[in-house]
Each structure stands twice: as C-alpha cells, then as structure tokens.
Amino acid sequence: MAMTVQTNMGAVTALKHLTTNQNTMNGQLERLSSGYRINSAADDAAGYAISSKMEGNKGKLVAAQENAVAAQAMVKMADAALNEVTNITKRLQVLATKAASGQNSTAEQANLDKEAIKLLEVLDKVVDTTKFNGNVLLGGAYATTGKTIQIGTSGGTNDRIEVKFADSNAGAMNIAHVSGTGAAVAANTGGTGKISLTSAANAQVSLANLDSALSTLADTRAALGASSNQLGYIAANLGTSIEQTSNTLSAVKDTDMAMEMSEFTKSKIMVQAGTAMVSQANQNSQNVLALFR
Numbered sequence: 198m199a200m201t202v203q204t205n206m207g208a209v210t211a212l213k214h215l216t217t218n219q220n221t222m223n224g225q226l227e228r229l230s231s232g233y234r235i236n237s238a239a240d241d242a243a244g245y246a247i248s249s250k251m252e253g254n255k256g257k258l259v260a261a262q263e264n265a266v267a268a269q270a271m272v273k274m275a276d277a278a279l280n281e282v283t284n285i286t287k288r289l290q291v292l293a294t295k296a297a298s299g300q301n302s303t304a305e306q307a308n309l310d311k312e313a314i315k316l317l318e319v320l321d322k323v324v325d326t327t328k329f330n331g332n333v334l335l336g337g338a339y340a341t342t343g344k345t346i347q348i349g350t351s352g353g354t355n356d357r358i359e360v361k362f363a364d365s366n367a368g369a370m371n372i373a374h375v376s377g378t379g380a381a382v383a384a385n386t387g388g389t390g391k392i393s394l395t396s397a398a399n400a401q402v403s404l405a406n407l408d409s410a411l412s413t414l415a416d417t418r419a420a421l422g423a424s425s426n427q428l429g430y431i432a433a434n435l436g437t438s439i440e441q442t443s444n445t446l447s448a449v450k451d452t453d454m455a456m457e458m459s460e461f462t463k464s465k466i467m468v469q470a471g472t473a474m475v476s477q478a479n480q481n482s483q484n485v486l487a488l489f490r
Contacts, residue, residue: 207478215471222464228452229461235450248450255442257350262435268346268360269428275334275362276421278327282335282365283414285320289313289372290407293392296400310394314374317367317392324366340364348431358431360424363417370410372403 227236238245295301296309324335332339339362349356367373371390392403 205478205481207481208475211471211474211478215468215475218464218467218471222461222468225457225461225464228457229454232452232454233450234452234457244449248446251442251446251449254350255439255446258435258439258442261348261350261356262432262439264346265348265428265432265435268344268348268358269425269432271329271334272360272421272425272428274329275327276418276425278323278335279365279414279418279421281323282320283411283418285316285323286370286372286407286411286414289316289392290404290411292316293394293400293403293407296394297397297404299397301397306395306397309400313392313394317372317374321366334362335365336369340369346428348428348435358424358427360428361420363413363420365414365417370413372406372410 224240228234235241235244235248292309292313296306301309325333327334334340341364343359343361346358346360347356348358363369373391375391375393390406390409392406393399394403
C-alpha cells in the first residue's frame with residue numbers, strides 16, 4: 198500500500214462513519230428530548246401527514262365535547278330554576294285551594310291574595326335572572342327559538358343538536374295576577390288565564406289555571422331532562438373518540454423511549470469509537486516521517 202500524506206484515506210473513511218453516526222445520534226437526541234418520533238415531515242412524510250390530520254380532528258373532538266358539557270350545564274341551570282318555579286306554583290295552588298273555600302274572612306282572603314302577588318313577583322325574578330353567558334334561559338330568544346349545539350366535527354345535521362327552553366314567567370304560563378274584585382275579575386281570570394285570590398269564585402278559576410301551569414312546567418322539565426341525558430351520552434361518546442384518537446396518534450407519532458434510548462446508547466458508543474479512529478488515522482500519517490530518519 199502506498200504511503201501518502203496528501204490524502205489520508207483512513208481518516209476520510211473514519212470521518213465519514215463518524216459524521217453518519219453523529220447525525221443519527223443528533224436525531225435520536227431530538228426524539229428523546231421531544232418525546233416525538235416525528236418532529237418534521239422529513240422524519241416520516243406519510244406519518245407526518247396522517248398525524249397532522251389526526252391532531253386536527255382530535256382538536257375538534259375536544260371542542261365538541263366541551264360544547265356538550267357546557268350545554269349540559271346550561272340545561273341543568275335552567276332545570277334548577279324551573280324546580281323553584283314549580284315549588285312556587287305548588288305553593289300558589291295551596292293558597293288558591295284555601296282561598297276557594299267560602300269560610301274565609303275578607304281580611305284572610307286579602308292576605309292570601311297578597312301572598313300570591315309576592316310569590317308571582319319572585320317567580321318572575323327567578324325566570325328573569327336565570328342566565329347563562331349573559332343570556333336569559335327561560336325567556337327571550339332562548340325560549341322562543343332554542344339553541345343549536347355543535348357536538349361533532351363536521352357541519353352535517355348529525356353533528357348538531359337542538360336544545361329548547363320555554364318561556365316560564367307568570368304571563369307566559371297564564372298565571373299572572375289580576376287586580377280588583379267582583380264578577381269582572383272572575384271573568385278576566387278565566388278568560389285570559391290569570392289568577393286572583395280576592396274571592397272564592399276567583400280562586401276556584403285560578404286553581405284550574407295553576408293546574409295547567411304546573412302541567413306545562415312538568416312537560417318543560419321533562420324535555421330539558423331528556424336533553425341533559427342526550428348531552429351526557431354525547432359527551433361520554435366524544436370522550437371515547439378522543440381516547441381512541443389519542444391512542445392512534447400516539448402509535449403514529451410518539452417515540453418509543455426504551456427503544457430509542459437503546460439505539461442512542463449504541464450511536465453514542467459508535468461516535469466515541471469513530472472519534473478515536475479519526476484520531477488514530479491521523480496519527481498513522483506520522484509514520485511517513487520515519488522515512489526521513
């Protein structure tokens with residue numbers, strides 16, 4: 198073999214392998230430090246495309262689940278308010294039953310009517326102050342048109358659900374108070390669905406209106422309960438979808454830390470050995486000096 202100093206083939210070959218092993222080790226360091234097997238499209242073009250789409254879909258699933266959970270909280274808030282409205286209506290039924298009996302004195306009749314007025318004021322306050330994100334749930338737009346909840350990842354009808362409420366103040370349920378006494382009040386009470394406990398006759402008509410209001414409240418709460426259950430099942434299903442998407446995404450993108458550490462250890466040894474061999478190849482060139490002694 199010729200002895201040359203211009204080209205040290207041993208050093209060139211050793212340096213080539215050292216560079217290759219160094220690049221491999223740098224890639225392994227990146228994967229170990231990030232926890233991802235795919236850090237750029239260059240690492241795995243097909244895997245990068247797949248994982249990017251899956252990450253986008255996972256983000257939409259998470260948002261949809263948050264929508265369902267928030268909507269369920271909104272429905273439960275409305276139902277809690279309606280529970281109080283129901284309790285008030287039941288109390289009004291008790292008062293109307295007492296007022297419908299002819300043995301009450303004029304003062305007792307008036308006191309029963311006064312309590313009914315106060316209860317109706319509270320009923321309206323409960324309805325008007327039950328808000329979610331600043332919107333009145335049991336009145337206004339929510340009560341007339343309901344709300345569309347996005348519970349899927351596309352714009353299709355299967356990925357949306359309608360949640361409807363009902364206008365539940367005294368006027369809407371036909372149990373608003375009507376003032377006055379006598380036959381005109383009794384006629385107004387029955388004709389326009391209002392209540393008055395100023396007389397036994399008025400109270401008897403009011404009982405029918407309160408019964409109707411209570412039935413309406415029961416129907417409204419049943420519908421809200423069904424919507425709450427729907428949203429609960431949807432949120433649970435979305436949770437399962439998120440779990441499985443995360444599992445698949447992990448299989449595509451995440452680093453197997455144990456395997457990667459094993460490969461890194463091997464590369465580290467190879468780099469150390471390559472460095473030593475480059476040094477040794479450089480020292481071999483010094484043998485040429487022996488020819489000049």
